[in-house]
Amino acid sequence: MKKEKIGLHTFMAIPAFLLYCIFFIYPLCRGIGMSLTDWNGIGEASFVGLQNFIDFFSDKRALTDVKTTLLFALGSAPLLNLVGLGYALLMNSKFKGKSIARMFIYMPAIISPLIMGYIWYLLLQPGRGFIYYALEDIGKGYLFGNWLGSYWSSMIVLVLVNVWQYAGMTMVIYLAGLQSIPEELYESAKIDGATGIASFRYITLPLLVPAIRINVVTNIIGSLSVFDIVMSLTGGGPGYQTETLSIYIMRMCYGNKTGYSTAVAMIMFLIILIPVLISLRLTKTKEELS
């Protein structure tokens, strides 16, 4: 075989890679170094070893943030997938107005989550939210509570608003998955006497694995790094209770604890990486395994 000379054109991936190295990989590596220092963002940094990581585990606020972030993801990611799949199953047939319905359901997802948080704040503001007055109008004002006032109810509100906003996005991907399943499979299952549940379990679900994989992974990453919606809806309150890790990183960086904030980022990296790798592994298709 003649050995081909490697031409310049084979290096066309270099510009993209260079950009990525400078603005992503290099800072990532520097972050690992910075997490081992007590740098305050301006002055000299001195090496403190693993001190930041040790501090992290006795930092009450940080540990609450870990709990909040995990709880938010634990609520958001499964619910988003269930609701999205439910919507998709409901929409997966030909009917009049389908594309309009799909458009409406998807619409919240294109709005900035920060603005979305503000809109929901106008609706839910304690004692004077729009929903309160609407309920008052029909004489049911007592149903409205101070939902942003306590930890658990704020968490539920945050999860629900997030699910409400992004269910459409999850739905669209599930719909694409459902539409790629050949109709004949269901027909032959019907002839064999399979019930609706059985054909869902043995046809739909296995063939939906690629869509499930995309949705689960994006939702895990998205909900564990949630930022905007918490900023505008609760601002991390009451107190620091609903503050998430990404907000904490930002606040620590502004609070001149730059070294520490990068250490928190590294811990957050692991918190995201583990569930992502597990779900990638669980949704591996047979071909990939062999």
Next chain:
Amino acid sequence: MRKLRNSIRYLLISLICLMCLIPFIVLIILSLNTPQHSLEDGSVFIPDFYFANFYEGWIKSNIGNAMINSGFITLFALILIVILGAMAGYSISRFHYKHNRIIFAILLSCMMIPGIINTVPLYSLMIKLKAINTLWGMAIVCATLAIPQAVFVFTGFIKGIPIEIEEAAIIDGCSRFKVFWEIIFPLLKPSISAIIILNGFGIWNNYSQAVFFLQNSKKHNVPQALSVYFQQFAGAKWNLMAATALIAIVPVMIAFLLLQRKLMEGLTAGAIKG
């Protein structure tokens, strides 16, 4: 039986649609109230049709400037993503050399890392590069975060283009670069629109990076301008908040309505390839 099931389906879908629309409807109602309007008397559902809110919100909130900024950032970032991503995708899918395989593997494995992880060290790099509080700096940050996915989608797409198309051109004496620009790039339209749609809204709406890299109020993008404007009200002046939020949503809505059909196709294409 079938009829009943269909009507239940219709009912459920209508309810879901309504649920998705309610906040927008409320926003419109609130934005049309006078400042003196108290929600306690009269029906909350009938606004005063007071349009001066939009004028006041527009003048006082810096939102117009923020839209220009967001627009510039989005445009510049998308151009970078599409051109660099397509070039990389072409090289990776056509020339199976070691360096291309390594680049692809690195990009793929970094695809799962969210931007917030490296934001703080990136911040100090941006200061050194004097790219802080610049629109081009922010655009580069946004483009970088989208590169792995773009390369992934373009690589998959170009693999599906028959190589014979190029071979004829090469025999005619075309250089590889010319082949890429004049033959391959125009064929990429479906995946280019997928990439633009997948990233465009997110870049326009970006807040978690903008908080770090665009602190100067002249360089604020839309979410930032809005959040700064809202903070001064402490939850009061709903009419102005709602009107300004509505102004901020309008460009995104128009883009969405125009691109709606493409968007669904794009998401689907991106999803299946991804």
